[in-house]
Amino acid sequence: MADFWQNPNLEPKRSYKFILSIPGSSIALPKFLVKKVKKPSFSISETEHNYLNHTFHFPGKVKWEEVSFTIADVIGPDDGAATLMKMFREMGYDLPSATNFETISKSKSTAALGGVIIDQIDSDGNIVESWKLNNAFIKAVSFGELSYESEEMINVDVTLAYDNASYKSGRGAIQDGNLGNISR
Numbered sequence: 001m002a003d004f005w006q007n008p009n010l011e012p013k014r015s016y017k018f019i020l021s022i023p024g025s026s027i028a029l030p031k032f033l034v035k036k037v038k039k040p041s042f043s044i045s046e047t048e049h050n051y052l053n054h055t056f057h058f059p060g061k062v063k064w065e066e067v068s069f070t071i072a073d074v075i076g077p078d079d080g081a082a083t084l085m086k087m088f089r090e091m092g093y094d095l096p097s098a099t100n101f102e103t104i105s106k107s108k109s110t111a112a113l114g115g116v117i118i119d120q121i122d123s124d125g126n127i128v129e130s131w132k133l134n135n136a137f138i139k140a141v142s143f144g145e146l147s148y149e150s151e152e153m154i155n156v157d158v159t160l161a162y163d164n165a166s167y168k169s170g171r172g173a174i175q176d177g178n179l180g181n182i183s184r
Contacts (some may be wrong), residue, residue, distance in 0.1 A: 009161035011172050013128065017121045020069055023114040028085050029071070030078040035155065037069035037118055040165040066159050067116075067133060073144065073154040080156050081143055087112045092140065116160060129169050136162035 020037045022029040045060035073080045090112035092104040116136040120129040140159040 011122055013120055017123075019119045019121065020118045020121070021115075025090060025111045027083055028089075028114075029080070029083050033074065033078065033080050035070045035072055038067050039118060040067055040133065040162075040167075041065045041099040042165075054169050062164075066139060066163060066166050067118075067136075068157060068159055069090055071156045071158070073156050084138070084141055084156065084158065087138065088141070088159045101102045106135070106137065112169075113137060113160075114160070131159075131164040132168070133160060133162040134164050134166060136160045 018037065020032055020034045021031060042062055042064045044062050047058045047060045049056045049058060057107055071080045092102055094100055113136055114132040116135075118131040119127045122128050133183040137160065138158060139161040140157075142157040144156055145156040146154070
C-alpha cells in the first residue's frame with residue numbers, strides 16, 4: 001500500500017476548511033464571521049472494582065466537553081455582538097423587573113441557536129465530515145478586550161454546552177445531501 005505522500009487520492013483534512021452554521025430561530029450568525037471553532041470532544045469516566053488482590057477497571061459515564069468558537073466583530077448589519085445579544089434575549093433573558101418573571105429555559109435556549117453544525121470541507125467545497133451539537137445552548141460569551149496599544153480586530157469568544165453530538169463522515173454519503181441523523 002502506498003503511503004500518504006505517494007497516494008494522490010488521499011487528501012488531509014485541513015483546519016482552515018470548515019463552516020460553522022448557527023441558523024438561529026429568527027436571526028442567524030453570519031458564517032463568514034467565524035474565525036475558529038473547537039470540534040466536539042468527550043471523556044469517559046472510569047470506575048474501579050477491587051476484588052481480592054486485583055483491581056478491575058470499567059468504563060463509566062460519557063461527558064461531552066464544551067465547544068467554543070471565535071467570531072470577528074464587525075460594524076453594520078452583520079454585527080456579531082448584536083446577533084449574540086438577540087440570541088441571548090431569545091433564550092429568555094431580559095433585565096429584571098418587578099413585573100417580568102420570564103427566565104432562560106433549555107427549550108428557548110436551544111431554539112435560539114436553531115441547531116449548531118460544524119462541517120469540514122475538502123478542496124472542492126464538498127462536506128467530508130459533519131458534527132451536529134444536539135441541544136446546544138450558549139454557556140458563555142466574552143465580547144473582547146479594548147486597548148489603545150493594539151490595532152487588532154475585536155474578537156467575540158463563545159462557549160456552547162450541549163448534550164451530545166452526532167457525527168457523519170464520508171464524501172459519498174454527504175454529497176447527495178443525505179446526512180443520516182444530521183438534519184439541516
